[in-house]
Amino acid sequence: MLTRFVTSLAALFLALISPSAFAADVQVAVAANFTAPMQRIAADFEQATGHQAKLAFGSTGKFYAQIRHGAPFDVLLAAADETPARLEKEGATVAGSRFTYSIGRLALWSSKPGYVDDQGAVLKQGVFNTWRWPTPSSHPTVRRRWRP
Numbered sequence: 001m002l003t004r005f006v007t008s009l010a011a012l013f014l015a016l017i018s019p020s021a022f023a024a025d026v027q028v029a030v031a032a033n034f035t036a037p038m039q040r041i042a043a044d045f046e047q048a049t050g051h052q053a054k055l056a057f058g059s060t061g062k063f064y065a066q067i068r069h070g071a072p073f074d075v076l077l078a079a080a081d082e083t084p085a086r087l088e089k090e091g092a093t094v095a096g097s098r099f100t101y102s103i104g105r106l107a108l109w110s111s112k113p114g115y116v117d118d119q120g121a122v123l124k125q126g127v128f129n130t131w132r133w134p135t136p137s138s139h140p141t142v143r144r145r146w147r148p
Contacts, residue, residue, distance in 0.1 A: 026053045027072055029063040031079035034102070038077065067092055077101060 026045075030038045035057050042053035056063075060078040067073060067087060076093075078084050084098045108123070110116045 024051055026051055026074050028053050028055050028075045028077065029067070029071070029073040030055055030057050030077045031060050031063075032057050033079055034077055 028038070028042070038055060038057075042055055046052050056073070060076075060080060060083045063071075063073070063076055063078070064083050064087065067076065068090070076084060076087070081098075081100060084093065087093045088095060088098050108116050108120055110122070116122050
């Protein structure tokens with residue numbers, strides 16, 4: 001599965017970088033939440049193609065501003081779909097090249113083995129040492145989809 005994903009991203013990189021398609025480097029803006037997987041993908045990309053992905057990690061909003069001011073990114077891997085859609089609407093992308101590369105899921109996790117089951121029964125107990133839930137003020141994806 002990862003190999004197919006890496007191959008797809010490699011093909012995407014080469015297809016999207018039009019004039020620089022034969023250059024040795026691809027400038028990639030990557031949402032910070034995708035740092036670890038992208039580092040591995042970039043290494044596999046370089047091994048498979050001989051081209052190097054130059055990665056910049058940060059917030060999608062800051063990448064938006066940089067791209068609008070001429071930052072030379074060949075690829076943007078954003079945390080949410082609104083920013084690439086906005087860039088496309090504003091004519092700052094290759095029209096029709098935008099696609100969803102990942103869909104997140106909520107996870108219920110505990111470091112205590114066997115504490116969480118596939119039915120989420122632990123939630124019914126109501127006993128939590130730590131509970132983290134992103135709020136609209138702390139996370140842009142939640143802010144976008146928040147319904148009280």
